[in-house]
Amino acid sequence: MSETAVLDAQDVVVRYPGNPPVVAVNGVSLTVAPGETVALVGESGSGKSSLARAVVGIEKVAAGSVRFRDAPVTPLGIRRRAVALTGIQMVFQDPSTSLNPRRRVGDQIADGIATARARGAEGSRVEEWLHRVGLPATVATRFPHQFSGGQKQRIAIARALAARPSLLVADEPISALDASTQTSVAALMRDLVAESGAGMLFISHDLAVVRRIADRTFVMYSGRVLEAGATERVWSAPQHPYTQALLAAIPEPDGAGRIPVAPTTEERILWSEIPPVVD
Ligand SMILES: Nc1ncnc2c1ncn2[C@@H]1O[C@H](COP(=O)(O)OP(=O)(O)O)[C@@H](O)[C@H]1O
Ligand SMILES: [Mg+2]
Numbered sequence: 005m006s007e008t009a010v011l012d013a014q015d016v017v018v019r020y021p022g023n024p025p026v027v028a029v030n031g032v033s034l035t036v037a038p039g040e041t042v043a044l045v046g047e048s049g050s051g052k053s054s055l056a057r058a059v060v061g062i063e064k065v066a067a068g069s070v071r072f073r074d075a076p077v078t079p080l081g082i083r084r085r086a087v088a089l090t091g092i093q094m095v096f097q098d099p100s101t102s103l104n105p106r107r108r109v110g111d112q113i114a115d116g117i118a119t120a121r122a123r124g125a126e127g128s129r130v131e132e133w134l135h136r137v138g139l140p141a142t143v144a145t146r147f148p149h150q151f152s153g154g155q156k157q158r159i160a161i162a163r164a165l166a167a168r169p170s171l172l173v174a175d176e177p178i179s180a181l182d183a184s185t186q187t188s189v190a191a192l193m194r195d196l197v198a199e200s201g202a203g204m205l206f207i208s209h210d211l212a213v214v215r216r217i218a219d220r221t222f223v224m225y226s227g228r229v230l231e232a233g234a235t236e237r238v239w240s241a242p243q244h245p246y247t248q249a250l251l252a253a254i255p256e257p258d259g260a261g262r263i264p265v266a267p268t269t270e271e272r273i274l275w276s277e278i279p280p281v282v283d
Contacts, residue, residue, distance in 0.1 A: 008074055010171045010203035011036040011059060015068035018054040028054035030227035031068065036171065036203035041194045043218035043235065044207045045250075051227040052207045056175045059205065060092050073170060091123060093169035095193075097176035099156035102163065103148045109134075109159050110144025116166030125168035133162040136196065137189070153180040158189065165196050172197050172204045178213065186210065190217050211251070215239050223247050226276055233283040243281040 011034070018029035029051045036042045044052050057063035059070050061077045070077040072092060093116075096102055104112060110130045117127035131141040137158040148156055157180045164172060174193065178186040190206070194217040197204045208214055214221060214235065221238045223231040223246065231244040242248045249271075 009035040009037055009071075010073055011205065012071040012074075013055075013059050013068070014070075016055065016058055016065055016070060017067035018051070018058050018063055019066040020054075027227055029058065032224070032227075032229050033068075034059075034205075034222055034229070034232075036205055038170075038201045038203055039198045040219045041198065041204045041206055041217055043214040043221045044205060044224055045209060045211060045214055045221060046224035047209070050224040052224055053175050055224070056094075056173050056205065056207055060094055060173050091170035093164040093167050093172050095157075095160055095164050095172065095174040095177040097179050099153065099160040099180055100148070102160035103156060105148050107147075108144065109146055109148065109151075112148075112159070113144070113163050113166050116163040120166060120168035123168070127166065127168065130166075133166045134159075136165075137162045137192065138185075154182050154185065157181055161189065161193060165193070168200055168202075169197070170202050172202060173207075174204060175207045176209070177206070178208065178210065187213050187216060193217075223250065228276065229280055229282065230275065230278070231281045233281070237283070244275075245278055246275040247281075 013032065013034045015031045015033055016029055017027065017031055020026040020028060032055055034042065044055065046052055054063060058065050059077065061070070072090065094102070113130045113133050117130065120127040130144055134141055134143060139155065139158055139162070143151070148159065151159065157177065161177065172193070177193065178190050181189055190213045193206070194204060206214070206218060218235045220233065221235045222229050223238070223244070225246050231238060231242065231247045238247060239251065242251055
């Protein structure tokens with residue numbers, strides 16, 4: 005990669021203790037360039053969230069390395085505020101995990117703006133961020149519990165973006181939104197991070213949305229990346245049989261784009277034995 009990547013993960017392994025231990029991520033390499041949106045897709049349990057937590061430093065990396073803007077990401081024990089100050093923001097599937105139930109919405113977005121300013125980045129006004137995610141300024145004085153899941157997620161997204169991160173890691177950020185707004189919110193996230201030169205790691209099982217917003221797509225399966233490349237290439241000419249099976253199962257045209265049910269154990273072994281296609 006010619007310009008310095010905002011995120012450079014190499015041969016990352018994430019293991020959970022147990023008998024036997026679970027190898028959730030089994031040697032994954034992935035980069036995100038400034039202004040780039042990289043999507044991570046794969047069925048439930050393929051290791052997407054474990055990788056996401058590892059790259060932001062809230063999950064221990066058992067092997068491999070993670071670098072953020074050329075500095076190592078220090079694993080474990082990092083409090084969210086400390087992570088934010090490095091320029092990384094996260095949005096999770098459940099907005100309740102990103103929002104403080106006891107703080108007013110406007111104050112939480114103001115926290116994001118303060119984080120941006122603490123890093124020397126430009127911060128705009130609370131109302132402006134609310135407007136960008138499609139909420140009226142009047143919501144600023146209210147508390148998170150007064151909103152629907154979809155509205156809460158918009159607030160969480162506004163708070164994360166207001167901090168002007170260099171890297172936004174979004175793990176299933178649109179799942180809580182109603183179907184009619186999923187694509188527009190995902191596109192908005194992509195545009196807002198790209199306009200500030202930030203990178204985004206976007207995790208979703210909605211392939212139709214991924215196709216619209218991601219520059220590159222990584223297909224994860226059983227802890228490994230089986231295929232990666234430019235989104236349009238992966239979509240129009242998938243090389244790995246697993247990706248082909250995945251895309252073939254999407255209802256046409258442009259249906260919900262859901263990833264199909266987990267394959268049988270036999271296929272599972274087979275797919276992992278076929279060499280990955282990464283370009
Ligand atoms: N905290 C945990 N402790 C033990 N196993 C876990 C933990 N989190 C995830 N796993 C296991 O790791 C694997 C990958 O999970 P996850 O990263 O959540 O995948 P995805 O986000 O793709 O659904 C699964 O087998 C899951 O059961
Ligand atoms: Mg997950």
